[in-house]
Amino acid sequence: MLEVVAMTARPLNILVIDExxxxxxxxxxxxxxxxxxxxxxxxxxxxxxxxxxxxxPDVIVIDLENPxxxxxxxxxQLSRSVNRPIAMFVDRADSASIEAAVEAGVSAYVVDGLxxxxxxxxxxxxxxxxxxxxxxxxxxxxxxxxxxxxKIIERAKGILMTSRKLSEDEAYALLRxxxxxxxxxxxxxxxxxxxxxxxxxxxxxxx
Amino acid sequence: MSSxxxxxxxMPLFDSAVLVTACEMGFAAGEGIExxxxxxxxxxxxxxxxxxxxxxxxxxxxxxxxxxxxxxxPLASETIVPFAFGLGGNGVTVSNAVWEGMLRFGAQPTxxxxxxxxxxKELIHSRRGEDRLLRFAVTHPHSGHNYELRYWLAGCGIDPxxxxxxxxxxxxxxxxALAAGRIDGYCVGEPWNSASVVTGxxxxxxxxxxxxxxxxxxxxxxxxxxxxDNAEALAxxxxxxxxxxxxxxxxxxxxxxxxxxxxxxxxxxxxxIQMRALTGSLDPGDGVFRYVEDFFLPFDKAANxxxxxxxxxxxxxxxxxxxxxHSEANALTARECYxxxxxxxxxKPLGVALPxxxxxxxxxxxxxxxxxxxxxxxxxxxxxxxxxxxxDPDALDRYIEEQARAGTxxx
Numbered sequence: 001m002l003e004v005v006a007m008t009a010r011p012l013n014i015l016v017i018d019e020x021x022x023x024x025x026x027x028x029x030x031x032x033x034x035x036x037x038x039x040x041x042x043x044x045x046x047x048x049x050x051x052x053x054x055x056x057p058d059v060i061v062i063d064l065e066n067p068x069x070x071x072x073x074x075x076x077q078l079s080r081s082v083n084r085p086i087a088m089f090v091d092r093a094d095s096a097s098i099e100a101a102v103e104a105g106v107s108a109y110v111v112d113g114l115x116x117x118x119x120x121x122x123x124x125x126x127x128x129x130x131x132x133x134x135x136x137x138x139x140x141x142x143x144x145x146x147x148x149x150x151k152i153i154e155r156a157k158g159i160l161m162t163s164r165k166l167s168e169d170e171a172y173a174l175l176r177x178x179x180x181x182x183x184x185x186x187x188x189x190x191x192x193x194x195x196x197x198x199x200x201x202x203x204x205x206x207x
Numbered sequence: 208m209s210s211x212x213x214x215x216x217x218m219p220l221f222d223s224a225v226l227v228t229a230c231e232m233g234f235a236a237g238e239g240i241e242x243x244x245x246x247x248x249x250x251x252x253x254x255x256x257x258x259x260x261x262x263x264x265x266x267x268x269x270x271x272x273x274x275x276x277x278x279x280x281p282l283a284s285e286t287i288v289p290f291a292f293g294l295g296g297n298g299v300t301v302s303n304a305v306w307e308g309m310l311r312f313g314a315q316p317t318x319x320x321x322x323x324x325x326x327x328k329e330l331i332h333s334r335r336g337e338d339r340l341l342r343f344a345v346t347h348p349h350s351g352h353n354y355e356l357r358y359w360l361a362g363c364g365i366d367p368x369x370x371x372x373x374x375x376x377x378x379x380x381x382x383x384a385l386a387a388g389r390i391d392g393y394c395v396g397e398p399w400n401s402a403s404v405v406t407g408x409x410x411x412x413x414x415x416x417x418x419x420x421x422x423x424x425x426x427x428x429x430x431x432x433x434x435x436d437n438a439e440a441l442a443x444x445x446x447x448x449x450x451x452x453x454x455x456x457x458x459x460x461x462x463x464x465x466x467x468x469x470x471x472x473x474x475x476x477x478x479x480i481q482m483r484a485l486t487g488s489l490d491p492g493d494g495v496f497r498y499v500e501d502f503f504l505p506f507d508k509a510a511n512x513x514x515x516x517x518x519x520x521x522x523x524x525x526x527x528x529x530x531x532x533h534s535e536a537n538a539l540t541a542r543e544c545y546x547x548x549x550x551x552x553x554x555k556p557l558g559v560a561l562p563x564x565x566x567x568x569x570x571x572x573x574x575x576x577x578x579x580x581x582x583x584x585x586x587x588x589x590x591x592x593x594x595x596x597x598x599d600p601d602a603l604d605r606y607i608e609e610q611a612r613a614g615t616x617x618x
Contacts (some may be wrong), residue, residue: 046389049307056432064252064255065248065249066248066249066250067249067377067379067380068249068377069248069251069252070249070250070346070347070375070377071374071376071377072252073251073281074347074374074375075375077348094257097284098258098259099259102255102256102259102261103259106257107251123286128446
C-alpha cells in the first residue's frame with residue numbers, strides 16, 4: 001500500500017504539527033479547502049512517534065520555531081516504521097520556495113519519491129497561510145500598541161494638567177510641540193514624561 | 208560611515224556566552240562591526256537560516272558543519288569553522304533510579320568515567336530480560352554530546368547501538384523529561400545537568416572533561432560564500448570574539464557574565480547555576496561540590512583554535528556510528544571544514560599566542576604543556592581520553608579500523 005503512494009493519485013496523508021492552535025486551524029482549513037481530507041493536526045509533540053506511525057504521513061508541515069524539530073528530524077531519519085527517508089522540502093534546487101518557506105516560518109518534510117507537483121501546492125498554501133497568520137498577529141500587536149500609546153498619552157496629559165495647571169487641549173498641544181521639536185513620536189515624549197514623573201514621585205508631581 | 212552588519216544565530220546555551228559577550232560588551236563595536244544576534248529554538252532552524260542567508264554566521268555544534276558539508280542533512284550550505292567557542296562544558300546525568308542501580312555496582316559520586324561507566328554496564332547487564340532498554344537523550348545526532356556519550360559507553364563495554372536507546376531531546380526539556388521518567392539519562396551542556404541535581408531528580412555520573420579532557424564543543428559556523436566575500440569583516444569578528452572569550456575566561460568578570468546570560472533574551476537561567484560551569488565546582492547529586500579541572504574553558508588552553516584534529520575526530524565518530532562511509536574524499540571534506548588558517552591570519556595583528564600547527568595528536572598530552580609560539584606563551588592540554596587511547600590524525604585509517612574492531616568485541 002505504502003509503496004504505491006508516489007504512483008497513484010491516492011489522497012495524501014498530511015500531518016500538521018503546530019503548538020499554535022489558531023495557526024494550525026488556519027492551515028488545516030486551507031488544506032481541506034484545497035481538497036485534502038486526510039489531515040491530522042497535532043498540537044503537542046509528546047507521543048509524536050506513535051502518532052506518526054499511526055498516520056503514516058506523506059507530508060509533515062511544522063512551524064520552523066518548534067523546538068522539537070531536531071528530535072523530529074532525527075526520528076524521521078531513523079524511523080524504521082515509516083520505512084522511507086523523509087527529506088525536507090520538495091527539491092533542493094527550488095531555492096526560491098525554500099526561502100519563501102523559511103521566511104514565512106514554515107518547514108515541511110516530505111516522503112522521498114513523492115512527486116513535486118503534488119507537494120508544491122501544499123507548500124505554497126502553507127506559506128501563504130503562515131504569512132497571513134503573521135500579518136494578523138502583527139496587526140493585533142500594532143492595535144495593542146496603539147491602545148497602550150493612547151493610555152500613556154492620557155496619563156502624560158493628566159500629569160501636565162495637574163502640575164502645570166493646563167487644560168486638556170493645552171496639555172496635548174504641549175506634548176505635540178515637544179515631540180515635533182525633538183523629532184520624536186508623541187507617545188515617546190509622553191512615555192518619558194510619565195517615567196520622569198514616576199522617578200520624581202508624588203512630590204515632583206504636586207509641586 | 209556605517210559599520211559592517213553581521214547577522215548571527217545562536218541557541219540559548221551557556222556556551223553562546225562568547226558570542227553574546229562580543230555583542231553586548233562592545234567587543235564587536237570596537238572592531239567596527241555591528242553584530243545582530245538572533246536567538247533560535249532548534250539547530251535545524253539555525254541550519255535552515257544560515258543556508259538561505261538569513262545568518263552569515265552562527266553558534267553551532269562542533270560536528271554540525273561537517274555533517275552539512277558531507278551531505279548528511281537537508282538544506283545544508285557549505286559551512287566553515289574559523290573559531291571554536293570553548294572546550295568542555297557537558298555532563299552525563301542519570302535518573303535517581305539509575306544512579307541507585309549504579310551504586311549497587313560500585314558507582315561513586317566522583318564523576319569518574321571508568322568506574323561509573325563500569326557500574327552502568329553492570330546495571331544494564333543485570334537488567335537483561337526486562338522489556339525495555341535504558342533510554343538516554345542527547346541534543347542532536349551530530350553533536351559532541353552524542354559522540355562523547357557513545358565513546359564513553361563503548362569504552363566501558365556498553366554497545367550504544369543495541370544495549371541502550373539514544374533519543375533526541377532539546378536541552379531545556381532534558382531535566383523535565385528525566386523527572387517525568389520519559390528518559391533515564393542524558394548528555395547535555397551545563398546548566399542542564401545541574402538543573403536536575405538542584406531539583407533532586409538526577410545525579411551527574413560523569414563529565415565531558417573527564418571523558419576527553421579539553422575536548423571540542425560548540426563552534427562558530429560561517430557560510431563559506433559569505434566568508435569569501437567578506438574576509439575583512441570575518442577577521443574583525445574573529446578578533447572581537449577572541450577579546451570576548453578572554454573577557455569570559457577572567458573570573459573577575461564572572462558575576463557580570465552570569466548576570467548578562469541570565470537575561471531572558473540569552474540563556475535565561477539563574478546566575479548561581481551558571482557559575483558551576485564557570486568555576487568547575489559541581490555537585491554531582493550528593494550535596495558535596497567537587498572541583499573538575501578544565502570543566503569548561505571559553506578561552507584558556509587555545510580553546511578558540513579550530514584544530515583540524517578535532518574535526519577529524521568527530522569525523523571518525525561519524526564513521527564509527529554509521530553516519531557516513533569512510534573515504535578519502537569524505538575525510539578531506541572534514542579536514543577542510545575547520546580553518547585554523549583564518550583564525551591565525553585574523554589574530555596575527557594582535558600579537559597573541561597562536562598554535563603553530565593545524566592539528567595535534569589528541570590524547571598525547573598528559574600534563575599542561577607550554578608550547579612554542581611566536582611572541583607570547585601558550586599552554587595546551589592535558590588532552591587525554593579516559594580510556595588512554597590516542598588519536599593521531601595522520602593515522603586516520605588505522606584509528607577507524609581499530610574502532611571498528613573495538614565495536615564488535617564490545618558486545
